[in-house]
Amino acid sequence: MALVEVHDLCVEYVSGDYVVRPIDGLSLQANDGELVLLLGPSGSGKTTLLSCLAGILTPSRGRLTVAGRDLRAQTDLASYRREGVGIVFQGFNLIPSLNARENVAVPMRLAGMRPGPARDRADQLLELVGLADRATHRPGQLSGGQQQRVAIARALALDPPVLLADEPTAHLDHVQVEVVITLLRRLATTGRTVLVATHDDRMIPMADTVIEMAPRLEQATEGPVRLDVVRGDVVFEQGSHGSLVYVLESGRIDIVRELVGGGEEKIATIRPGEYFGELGPMLGLPRSATARAAQRSVLTAYSARDFRHRAGAQTRDQLKTV
Numbered sequence: 001m002a003l004v005e006v007h008d009l010c011v012e013y014v015s016g017d018y019v020v021r022p023i024d025g026l027s028l029q030a031n032d033g034e035l036v037l038l039l040g041p042s043g044s045g046k047t048t049l050l051s052c053l054a055g056i057l058t059p060s061r062g063r064l065t066v067a068g069r070d071l072r073a074q075t076d077l078a079s080y081r082r083e084g085v086g087i088v089f090q091g092f093n094l095i096p097s098l099n100a101r102e103n104v105a106v107p108m109r110l111a112g113m114r115p116g117p118a119r120d121r122a123d124q125l126l127e128l129v130g131l132a133d134r135a136t137h138r139p140g141q142l143s144g145g146q147q148q149r150v151a152i153a154r155a156l157a158l159d160p161p162v163l164l165a166d167e168p169t170a171h172l173d174h175v176q177v178e179v180v181i182t183l184l185r186r187l188a189t190t191g192r193t194v195l196v197a198t199h200d201d202r203m204i205p206m207a208d209t210v211i212e213m214a215p216r217l218e219q220a221t222e223g224p225v226r227l228d229v230v231r232g233d234v235v236f237e238q239g240s241h242g243s244l245v246y247v248l249e250s251g252r253i254d255i256v257r258e259l260v261g262g263g264e265e266k267i268a269t270i271r272p273g274e275y276f277g278e279l280g281p282m283l284g285l286p287r288s289a290t291a292r293a294a295q296r297s298v299l300t301a302y303s304a305r306d307f308r309h310r311a312g313a314q315t316r317d318q319l320k321t322v
Helices: 046-053 077-083 100-110 115-128 144-155 174-187 201-206 279-283 304-321
Strands: 002-015 018-031 035-039 061-066 085-088 162-166 193-198 209-212 225-229 234-236 244-250 253-258 264-270 290-293 297-303
Touching (some): 002 046, 002 193, 018 046, 018 193, 046 193, 085 144, 100 115, 100 144, 144 162, 144 174, 162 174, 174 201, 244 279, 297 304
Parallel strands (some): 035 209, 085 162, 162 193
Antiparallel strands (some): 002 018, 002 061, 234 290, 253 264, 253 290
16 A cells, blocks of 8 residues: 555746746655655755655645645645654754753654653653663764664654655764664554655665656767757756757757746857757756757757767867967
């Protein structure tokens, strides 16, 4: 049974006068008892997806169902965040003035649980994560791995069916990473699904399902490829991830960016001999604009590696003529 279902999810936000879509058309599911990895580089939408599943961020389009709840239809998201999901933050987010037991008890006290039962439950959870002997230690007295395990115990305080962890191994050394990964694997059991957003491929062998969050790249090339396009053809779209850099041989290419409220703004015109689309592939970033043919044009597409060799050779040739 799927505890998490995502269908045709789109998230967009405004950056200046422009629209940015970190997620566009994503569909996935995570089944009961599974450890599911959301694997991908920074900017691929992992944290954005977790924020939607946590009820923190409202998507622009699509359906989200968590443990049978349609999140777009929820009128009491605060209750959902208390009972439906547990959240483990990358930076631990423990309260420095409280000890481990008190940090774990915070969500229970906020939910109205009496101090005695909240304390007992906190002690049980600290024992579960192997920190029973650190109950009275404050965060500053704990290692990074220990703080992360306290954060996991806190996320389990109200026994949610779905546990969301955002880069839980990001600040840990290799010994601490092993402990945290093993714990997350153990917590994925009948009645609970664990979703982990990470770029750490050391977690892959422990996962039941791995979901690649990096969007599909433009088709890679073996050596330069000649492309003929006609007016209106799109070379690449804003928000896509590409592996190619383009040199314009003839014609004209417009670079446009989508505006808030619809419409677009032309930010550059590419003319013969000029190149474009190099920053995305070289820096691992999504395309920040759309490239569209303004007239019939001929391009040469290079892999980022081939383009670097080409640019280096041109620079050397120019230096020889100086």
